[in-house]
Amino acid sequence: MGASDDPRRVHFQSPEYLVDRLDAIAELFDKDRTDLLVEAIREYIEDTADSETFQELVATKYYDDKLGFETVKQLVGAESAQRLRLLKADLEDEPLDLAAPDDVDVYEGDVTTVETAADDDG
Numbered sequence: 009m010g011a012s013d014d015p016r017r018v019h020f021q022s023p024e025y026l027v028d029r030l031d032a033i034a035e036l037f038d039k040d041r042t043d044l045l046v047e048a049i050r051e052y053i054e055d056t057a058d059s060e061t062f063q064e065l066v067a068t069k070y071y072d073d074k075l076g077f078e079t080v081k082q083l084v085g086a087e088s089a090q091r092l093r094l095l096k097a098d099l100e101d102e103p104l105d106l107a108a109p110d111d112v113d114v115y116e117g118d119v120t121t122v123e124t125a126a127d128d129d130g
Contacts, residue, residue, distance in 0.1 A: 027041075030044060030045070057083065057084060057085075062083075063084060063088070066080055066083050066084055066092075067092055067095075070092055070096065071092075071096055071099065077089060077093060080092060080093075
């Protein structure tokens with residue numbers, strides 16, 4: 009997605025029992041707490057971004073002009089964002105104001121009728 013891999017310091021508060029469990033897991037796997045948090049966040053983002061509900065929400069908010077294109081790119085990736093951009097452009101286009109043709113008989117006078125199951129019961 010073009011995002012930088014440079015670390016950024018983030019500060020947040022968490023219930024103490026979660027931090028205690030995280031520290032116990034980190035110790036068990038001989039890992040750093042930060043590494044586990046980053047891994048958990050990455051997995052959550054990937055799982056969320058892959059969900060149909062999330063994709064639909066992003067599309068709806070984008071079509072309603074509540075999300076900008078760059079944000080959509082961050083949320084669903086460049087390829088999906090480009091597809092949404094093209095679909096949005098199609099939706100925003102005015103439909104062609106064409107009258108139905110008067111001089112064309114699409115059935116060429118050969119209309120076929122179909123008997124339905126209700127006709128067979130009688």
